[in-house]
Amino acid sequence: MTIAADPALAADARSERRFFLALSLPALLIVGLAAILPILWIIRQSFLTTGGEYTVGNYEKVLSSGLTWSALITTVDLSLGTLAFCILLGTPLALALASVRPRVANLLMAFVMLPLWTSILVRTYGWLVLLRRDGLINAALTGSGLTAEPLPLVYNFTGTLIGMVHYMLPLFLLPVYAAMRDIDANLVRASASMGATLGQVIRTVILPLSAGGIVSGSMIVFIYTIGFFITPAVLGGGKVNPLSIRIERTLSTFQDWGSASVLGILLLVLMALVGVMFLVARRLVARNKVGAAHA
Amino acid sequence: MLEAYPDNRLARIFLWGFSALAMAFLMLPTLVVVPLSFSASDLLEFPPRAYSLRWYENFFGSATWMAGLRTSLILGTLTAMVAVPLGLLACISINRLGGKTASAIQGVLLAPSIVPGILLAIGLFFVLAAQGLVGTLFGVLVGHVVLAIPVACIVLLPAVARFDWNQVQAARSLGADWARAIGGIIVPQLQISLLSATLMAFLTSLDESVISIFVASGRNSTLPKLMFLSLRDQIDPTIAAISTLWTAIVVVVVLIVTLRQKS
Numbered sequence: 001m002t003i004a005a006d007p008a009l010a011a012d013a014r015s016e017r018r019f020f021l022a023l024s025l026p027a028l029l030i031v032g033l034a035a036i037l038p039i040l041w042i043i044r045q046s047f048l049t050t051g052g053e054y055t056v057g058n059y060e061k062v063l064s065s066g067l068t069w070s071a072l073i074t075t076v077d078l079s080l081g082t083l084a085f086c087i088l089l090g091t092p093l094a095l096a097l098a099s100v101r102p103r104v105a106n107l108l109m110a111f112v113m114l115p116l117w118t119s120i121l122v123r124t125y126g127w128l129v130l131l132r133r134d135g136l137i138n139a140a141l142t143g144s145g146l147t148a149e150p151l152p153l154v155y156n157f158t159g160t161l162i163g164m165v166h167y168m169l170p171l172f173l174l175p176v177y178a179a180m181r182d183i184d185a186n187l188v189r190a191s192a193s194m195g196a197t198l199g200q201v202i203r204t205v206i207l208p209l210s211a212g213g214i215v216s217g218s219m220i221v222f223i224y225t226i227g228f229f230i231t232p233a234v235l236g237g238g239k240v241n242p243l244s245i246r247i248e249r250t251l252s253t254f255q256d257w258g259s260a261s262v263l264g265i266l267l268l269v270l271m272a273l274v275g276v277m278f279l280v281a282r283r284l285v286a287r288n289k290v291g292a293a294h295a
Numbered sequence: 296m297l298e299a300y301p302d303n304r305l306a307r308i309f310l311w312g313f314s315a316l317a318m319a320f321l322m323l324p325t326l327v328v329v330p331l332s333f334s335a336s337d338l339l340e341f342p343p344r345a346y347s348l349r350w351y352e353n354f355f356g357s358a359t360w361m362a363g364l365r366t367s368l369i370l371g372t373l374t375a376m377v378a379v380p381l382g383l384l385a386c387i388s389i390n391r392l393g394g395k396t397a398s399a400i401q402g403v404l405l406a407p408s409i410v411p412g413i414l415l416a417i418g419l420f421f422v423l424a425a426q427g428l429v430g431t432l433f434g435v436l437v438g439h440v441v442l443a444i445p446v447a448c449i450v451l452l453p454a455v456a457r458f459d460w461n462q463v464q465a466a467r468s469l470g471a472d473w474a475r476a477i478g479g480i481i482v483p484q485l486q487i488s489l490l491s492a493t494l495m496a497f498l499t500s501l502d503e504s505v506i507s508i509f510v511a512s513g514r515n516s517t518l519p520k521l522m523f524l525s526l527r528d529q530i531d532p533t534i535a536a537i538s539t540l541w542t543a544i545v546v547v548v549v550l551i552v553t554l555r556q557k558s
Contacts, residue, residue, distance in 0.1 A: 017392065019473065024388035024400050027381040027444055034437040035407040038418025045421055089317045096314040099297040108318070110553075115321050117545045119502050121522040122538040126324025128530060129331060129339055136327065136341050169321060188297065198300045227411020229505050234526050244413040248509075251417060261421075264414050271411070 046261035058258035075242040079225040085165040086172040098180035116170040155237025163231040172217040179213025211285045219278035332535035350536035367518040374439040374500035382447030386455040408445040412505035430512040438506035443496035454488035
């Protein structure tokens, strides 16, 4: 390399690097102004009284309120529930998609991706139509005599959960499907030829090898559902109040910026905790995978 | 993958039956609104007893809905016009710098996509309120650009990585300045990816609801904000018409993006 030897060229390389750095400045600036500054503002606001003096009163007020804790529990319940259904529905679906021919799989994936690109409000509206008291599902249930009375399927926890699972399932499916696609089909063939039953293959080969994808998918589900707003706001009907809804209510009903900010920070802390937990889990899974390969 | 188990019919039926159910679950809410949007009735009856276009007339004839549509289309266009060039420049920068600097820039630019929308929304609301900008188109635009930049970067990063940088060096050594090298050589070759990024950025803005709900107001209310408010109050079949139009647009955009990528 003669670049380092020639001072003129070295200076050239330095100025080129500065130029490339400058290219990302406009994007960094706008993200800084419209995403990072607002988060810092929330942190500052959480320590301010309405008069603008520093205080920890907002924290005392919010953390001593029973509403905060029930919101926190609702948030965790919703996230865990969504995750459980995503794993139950998504893992077999991913397995089915990974075991058909690529052409068929691509076609089926298009059906999975369609809801992902459909507006959340369109989907929420669709669920309202389906789940209402006089909605399609209740009409089918009472019409066929399966239930005498219409079931309360929406404007409650059940409806919110259905809407959230519907939103998150494609996002969960993507990494799990990718992980299953990457499994060497010869491993399955070898296990079969040595007499493993289908159940054994799924339990001891497929699931452990796709554990990384399942952990990634679960992390996406959890992190997204923690801050979800539209679905509980519409399908919860005022009865499901996770942190996001409490934030909105504190802001719009009480104009209490300080408390809303504290709730926002609670949300951030919860997200960070979950993020760290999942990163640790992913590391453990990766180590187990290496261990399994050596065994 | 499971072709080693052709005889296990029971497991197969179970797996496929289950998957069919999951697929139906995914498609149902999007599909169910289509026939309802053509219903002649005020009630949400299924299947509709008589068909009409009244909910579409209602939508296109309403000044409020039309203002929302206009705002959303303007916002989507502006968002794409700002986010895609900024994203392209950032991707070139990330690609050329490499190493820790590049990962740091990438991390900052992608971060808004994992921060809960509600936090961005109230933070932005506070900042804009301090500047007296709540309710302006500018305020919502800034929020949408921040969400569209990660989307544009995810599409453009691999495209920039595939680009043969020697061409730019050749052009530079022949006397082209940077503007010409980027505008005349990189942009034409990344046309398809830039088109995808533009459509995706547009869709991101069109679909965004939480920031709009908090920051947009009055004449600058977006379509999703109006839909949200209407869903909270009563169930207006006009929304079925909007939903059907919306899904049609999304299907067309996604088809263009995937077909373009294949060709």
